[in-house]
Amino acid sequence: MAPKVSDEYKTKKKIELLQAAKRVFITKGYTRATMQDVMDEAGVSRGALYAYFDNLEHLYLELLQFEDQQDAQFFTPIAGETSWQQITKWLYKQQSEIEKIEQTLSQANSEFFLSLKDQQKQQSYPYITTRYEKMVDVLTAFFAHGTTIGEFKPQLPPEAIARYFISVIDGLMLDTAHLGPEKTKVSEQMEALLFSLRAMLRPTQ
Amino acid sequence: MAPKVSDEYKTKKKIELLQAAKRVFITKGYTRATMQDVMDEAGVSRGALYAYFDNLEHLYLELLQFEDQQDAQFFTPIAGETSWQQITKWLYKQQSEIEKIEQTLSQANSEFFLSLKDQQKQQSYPYITTRYEKMVDVLTAFFAHGTTIGEFKPQLPPEAIARYFISVIDGLMLDTAHLGPEKTKVSEQMEALLFSLRAMLRPTQ
DNA sequence: TTGAAAAACGACATTTGTGTCGTTTATAAT
DNA sequence: ATTATAAACGACACAAATGTCGTTTTTCAA
Numbered sequence: 001m002a003p004k005v006s007d008e009y010k011t012k013k014k015i016e017l018l019q020a021a022k023r024v025f026i027t028k029g030y031t032r033a034t035m036q037d038v039m040d041e042a043g044v045s046r047g048a049l050y051a052y053f054d055n056l057e058h059l060y061l062e063l064l065q066f067e068d069q070q071d072a073q074f075f076t077p078i079a080g081e082t083s084w085q086q087i088t089k090w091l092y093k094q095q096s097e098i099e100k101i102e103q104t105l106s107q108a109n110s111e112f113f114l115s116l117k118d119q120q121k122q123q124s125y126p127y128i129t130t131r132y133e134k135m136v137d138v139l140t141a142f143f144a145h146g147t148t149i150g151e152f153k154p155q156l157p158p159e160a161i162a163r164y165f166i167s168v169i170d171g172l173m174l175d176t177a178h179l180g181p182e183k184t185k186v187s188e189q190m191e192a193l194l195f196s197l198r199a200m201l202r203p204t205q
Numbered sequence: 206m207a208p209k210v211s212d213e214y215k216t217k218k219k220i221e222l223l224q225a226a227k228r229v230f231i232t233k234g235y236t237r238a239t240m241q242d243v244m245d246e247a248g249v250s251r252g253a254l255y256a257y258f259d260n261l262e263h264l265y266l267e268l269l270q271f272e273d274q275q276d277a278q279f280f281t282p283i284a285g286e287t288s289w290q291q292i293t294k295w296l297y298k299q300q301s302e303i304e305k306i307e308q309t310l311s312q313a314n315s316e317f318f319l320s321l322k323d324q325q326k327q328q329s330y331p332y333i334t335t336r337y338e339k340m341v342d343v344l345t346a347f348f349a350h351g352t353t354i355g356e357f358k359p360q361l362p363p364e365a366i367a368r369y370f371i372s373v374i375d376g377l378m379l380d381t382a383h384l385g386p387e388k389t390k391v392s393e394q395m396e397a398l399l400f401s402l403r404a405m406l407r408p409t410q
Numbered sequence: 411t412t413g414a415a416a417a418a419c420g421a422c423a424t425t426t427g428t429g430t431c432g433t434t435t436a437t438a439a440t
Numbered sequence: 441a442t443t444a445t446a447a448a449c450g451a452c453a454c455a456a457a458t459g460t461c462g463t464t465t466t467t468c469a470a
Contacts, residue, residue: 006468013417029322031236034457045419050459107319113383114316117234122383132384156397163390164373164397171376178318178327179337185368192361192369192405199404200397210437210447218447239427250449255429 014052017042018063026103030060030111060112061125067105068131075142083146084203088194095190098173099181107177110170136162143201153202161200168193219257222247223268231308235265235316265317266330272310273336280347288351289408293399300395303378304386312382315375341367348406358407366405373398 020042024033035056039049053059078086097104116122122129139162146152154161168189176184225247229238240261244254258264283291302309321327327334344367351357359366373394381389 010417029319031316031320032322035459036457045417046459047420047461048418051417055458107322110315110379111236111319113379114234114312114319115236116383117237117312129384129388132380132388156400157393160390160393160397164394164401167376167380167389167394168369168373169376170379171372171374174315174319174375174379175337175372178321179334183334183337184372185365188362188365189369189372192365195361195405196369196401200400215447240429241427251429252431252450253448256447260428 014062015066017044017049017052018059018066020044021059021063022067022105025060025063025105025108030108030115033108035059057115060108061127063105064109064112064131065127075138077142077145082203083142083149083151084201086142087197091190091194094169095186098176098186101173101176101181106173110174110177132166135166139165146201146203151204153204154200155202156200161197164200165193165197168196220271222249222254222257223264223271225249226264226268227272227310230265230268230310230313235261235313235320238313240264262320265313266332268310269314269317269336270332280343282347282350287408288347288354288356289406291347292402296395296399299374300391303381303391306378306381306386311378315379315382337371340371344370351406351408356408358409359405360407361405366402369405370398370402373401 017038021033021038024037024041028037033056035046035049038059039046042049053062074090075086077083081089098106101107113128116125116128136159140159143152143154143158143161147154147158172184172186172189176186222243226238226243229242229246233242238261240251240254243264244251247254258267279295280291282288286294302311306312318333321330321333341364345364348357348359348363348366352359352363377389377391377394381391
């Protein structure tokens with residue numbers, strides 16, 4: 001049902017497949033999802049799917065990159081908003097994401113990352129490492145900027161705060177993924193994180 | 206190679222199998238491990254292993270409980286040591302555990318928990334939920350105790366601090382599991398956690 | 411209108427793991 | 441010793457996925 005077509009067509013098709021895959025991963029997570037599931041969900045044949053993606057791992061990796069690229073630039077300083085306000089806002093966004101974890105890729109993400117234990121694979125997917133480091137960089141730069149404009153008086157190296165920040169979010173996600181948002185008391189923990197950050201950054205109001 | 210034997214024998218054998226399983230899970234994680242692997246590692250037949258454990262999930266659950274039961278009682282107040290000192294000590298223990306994550310069940314644990322997404326399964330394994338809640342309780346009680354003896358002046362509800370505490374550790378574990386301890390700068394983050402706790406608990410020296 | 415290119419199809423061979431079950435074998439009690 | 445018991449064995453039938461590949465179908469260009 002489709003021959004010699006434009007690049008545009010192929011891109012479109014690919015995105016379509018990625019979206020079907022996304023739905024699958026959200027409901028089944030990464031480990032329990034199969035290529036078969038994606039075919040079924042997308043209503044496409046075995047051959048078609050494999051023409052676009054070699055295997056589940058590659059498929060997930062592409063989905064990850066595709067999603068990331070939507071998010072991007074969240075921590076570029078915004079005029080008319082203090083850095084502290086920005087953080088708070090971002091945190092609320094994270095919070096609702098975690099609370100709706102059932103409709104999110106978070107669980108699948110964790111599973112995917114864990115599944116790459118192999119050093120071998122780690123090397124073949126520098127993107128994974130890069131992803132983390134980029135996030136560290138973005139946050140570090142953000143904190144540093146807030147400091148230079150005199151908004152923060154950090155009590156710890158900005159980079160340490162950045163990493164710590166990421167850990168808390170990831171941990172909360174992990175725990176919530178298998179216990180549910182009621183059990184982990186997401187909002188309460190966000191408060192605690194906010195409290196910690198205030199202590200670390202000493203925002204000058 | 207073994208018939209009609211004492212209960213003691215069976216218990217021994219079971220522990221032996223659990224230990225083999227542990228080795229497997231440490232090197233392969235939960236998702237990639239198979240019953241076959243355990244048989245091979247234990248040098249035992251299919252039939253034998255299945256006589257003790259119905260399937261991988263049950264096997265892991267038993268291993269988990271077995272391991273937990275070794276740990277137990279870590280946060281009972283110790284005479285001659287301040288609560289703060291105890292926390293610090295425990296944190297160092299966690300740190301070295303995370304740094305040696307390759308030789309630990311942490312990764313497998315995360316994988317196992319995530320694999321139980323199903324609400325169905327969640328209910329059939331109340332132990333999983335209990336486990337988390339017990340940890341919360343233990344920490345909460347510990348913080349509360351430190352407060353009543355006037356050692357802490359908590360700025361947040363003890364329970365909130367407890368949950369938060371757990372999240373940070375879990376997050377650090379997760380990240381370290383797939384990036385390695387160098388990338389996540391474990392000790393630096395432990396410092397940050399200590400800093401946070403100090404801000405939250407206000408230990409009176 | 412036609413035909414070459416290639417997208418999509420789906421049957422198939424393979425692989426890998428599972429859980430069962432009839433058989434063998436070692437133990438402990440008599 | 442003998443024997444009933446049940447632990448351990450390992451072949452087997454089954455299931456679920458995977459990746460391949462020859463075939464069919466559709467589109468685009470000439």
